Amino acid sequence: MKRINGMVVAAVLLVTLSACTRKWSERSLMGTYHLIHPTGCSTEIQDSTLVIRDDGTYDQHVQLKNGRSETVENGHWNYERTARKITFSQFLVSSEISFSTEPSHPAAIFVNRGGDCWYQHPK
Numbered sequence: 001m002k003r004i005n006g007m008v009v010a011a012v013l014l015v016t017l018s019a020c021t022r023k024w025s026e027r028s029l030m031g032t033y034h035l036i037h038p039t040g041c042s043t044e045i046q047d048s049t050l051v052i053r054d055d056g057t058y059d060q061h062v063q064l065k066n067g068r069s070e071t072v073e074n075g076h077w078n079y080e081r082t083a084r085k086i087t088f089s090q091f092l093v094s095s096e097i098s099f100s101t102e103p104s105h106p107a108a109i110f111v112n113r114g115g116d117c118w119y120q121h122p123k
Contacts, residue, residue: 028103029079029086030054033119040115041093048093050109050119052077052086062092093117 035041035048048062060072076089079101086109087098094111102108109119 027054028105028107029101029109029121031107031121033107033109033121035093035111036118036120037116038093040117041112045093048119058088060088060092 030052033050033052035045035050038045038048044064044066046063046065048060050061051059056076056078057074058072058077060075062070064070070092072088072090072092078087079085080087084101084103085098086101089097091097096111100110100113102110107121111117111119
């Protein structure tokens with residue numbers, strides 16, 4: 001009986017630790033990001049910001065070199081912790097919507113690794 005109780009306690013601790021780790025990874029992605037090296041994504045982009053909120057929504061603002069602006073407001077995002085990928089419902093600076101992340105400091109979302117274009121938080 002003691003062995004079963006010990007296994008139950010260990011299982012509860014493992015689930016709790018896993019949930020805390022998942023939440024930490026997601027929380028570390030929250031905040032305002034700035035596009036680094038925007039021409040690596042597109043020669044038309046001058047600047048862009050991305051705001052990721054903990055309620056699963058985001059805003060993306062893109063300033064184009066021709067003076068136009070494009071915006072996504074209250075889009076939805078999802079984070080897959082094991083793959084370290086974030087997926088957006090819509091994304092303005094790429095035809096892709098799923099990207100590799102680095103949730104540590106500084107947090108980064110890699111839009112185009114070949115073109116050295118990524119969002120970073122903080123700037």
